[in-house]
Amino acid sequence: MEETPQRVLVITPHPDDADFWCSGTIAKWIGDGATVRYVLCTDGGKGTTDPNISSAELSKIREQEQADAAESLGVQELVLLHHPDGFLEDDDEFRKELVRQIRQVQPDVVLCPEPYRKNLAWHRDHRITGQVTLDAVFPCARDHLHFVELWRDEGLEPHKTGTILFWGTEQADTIIDISDSMNAKFKAVSAHQSQMGGRTAQEIEEFINERAQVSEGGSGKEYVEAFRKITFRTT
Numbered sequence: 001m002e003e004t005p006q007r008v009l010v011i012t013p014h015p016d017d018a019d020f021w022c023s024g025t026i027a028k029w030i031g032d033g034a035t036v037r038y039v040l041c042t043d044g045g046k047g048t049t050d051p052n053i054s055s056a057e058l059s060k061i062r063e064q065e066q067a068d069a070a071e072s073l074g075v076q077e078l079v080l081l082h083h084p085d086g087f088l089e090d091d092d093e094f095r096k097e098l099v100r101q102i103r104q105v106q107p108d109v110v111l112c113p114e115p116y117r118k119n120l121a122w123h124r125d126h127r128i129t130g131q132v133t134l135d136a137v138f139p140c141a142r143d144h145l146h147f148v149e150l151w152r153d154e155g156l157e158p159h160k161t162g163t164i165l166f167w168g169t170e171q172a173d174t175i176i177d178i179s180d181s182m183n184a185k186f187k188a189v190s191a192h193q194s195q196m197g198g199r200t201a202q203e204i205e206e207f208i209n210e211r212a213q214v215s216e217g218g219s220g221k222e223y224v225e226a227f228r229k230i231t232f233r234t235t
Contacts, residue, residue, distance in 0.1 A: 001163075001174060001229075004032040005108035009101060009161075010075075011133050013113060013125040014085060015044040015066035016192040021167035022111050023073055023188040024178025024212065025225050030074045031181065037077040038070050039101050041094075041129055046085040047195060055085075061194050069191035073184055088128045096147045098136035103156035110137055114166035114228060122168070130166060137161045138232050160234040165227035172226035178212060179223045185212070 008029060012018035018026070018038060026036055044062035045055035063080060070078045081097055088094060102110070113122075115130030140146040141159050150156045165174060178185065186205055190196070196204060212223040 001109075001165075001176060004029050004034055005163075006034060007105055007107045007109075008034050008036045009039065009105045009107035009110045010036060011039045011041065011098060011101070011110065011112040011129060013041050013088065013123065013129040014047065015040060015062040016069075016189070016195050017113065017126070018111070018167075019066075019069045019073075019185070019188040019192065020211075021113075022165075022225055022227075023069070024181045024185040024223070025111075025165075025176045026075065027073050027181035027184035027188070028176070028178055036073075036075045037079060037101070037105050037107075038066070038075050039079045039081065039098070040066055041081050041088060042083045042085040042125060043080075044085050058194065059085075062192070065192045065194060069188040072187045072191060086125060088125045088132075090128050090132055094128075094132050095136050095140060096150070098133055099141045099147050100150055100154070100156065102136055102141040102161060103150060103159050106159045107161055109163045109165060110161055111165045111167060111227070114169035117168065117170055119170060126168065134164065134230075137164055160232060162232060162234045164230045164232075166230070167225070167227055169226070169228035171228050174227045174229040175224045176227070177222060178225050182208070182212065182223050 010018050043059035045059035048058050112133040113126040113130040115127050144151040144158045186208055190204055214222040
């Protein structure tokens with residue numbers, strides 16, 4: 001994408017997902033004037049190998065880590081839906097929550113996980129978040145009679161989102177240069193200390209650089225994030 005969107009909605013299943021996959025893009029867009037809202041779908045209360053921590057304790061840590069990461073990027077809003085980690089469902093409750101977010105933000109672009117990976121393992125929360133987000137964008141947020149109570153009782157007007165960018169895809173067709181926002185990505189990812197497995201700052205930086213670096217056809221100094229793009233008619 002060559003143009004910076006004005007309004008961006010990021011829908012992330014767990015704390016850290018969006019920061020690993022798209023925080024370089026988000027930092028770049030915020031630097032160019034975009035307004036961004038993060039929607040964190042689950043509390044992240046299962047992602048640990050520590051037998052001495054409870055799910056409730058971990059949730060508090062991970063939600064705070066997400067808040068710190070978002071603040072470091074300059075994200076203007078963070079919404080916590082507090083679903084239990086691992087228990088998202090493709091149902092009307094979740095879909096309505098995401099339609100509400102879309103109609104509130106009126107985004108030009110929505111970023112979320114790819115729902116259709118074939119050859120690589122993918123957490124069920126990632127699959128479900130991607131699918132429910134896609135359905136929430138089109139057709140549910142577009143038509144006032146989908147979840148009519150949002151329109152009738154909450155005054156949320158229908159919205160036509162122009163673009164979805166799926167991260168974690170096997171079929172990337174949209175590449176965004178994040179070379180100038182790698183430091184911001186490093187800070188955002190580093191905020192998720194509970195997920196770093198004891199890595200040092202240098203190890204985290206090397207890990208991020210390796211994932212983002214262009215290995216073919218470049219000078220070796222370019223860093224990118226890759227997405228699958230879906231576009232919708234807005235007129």
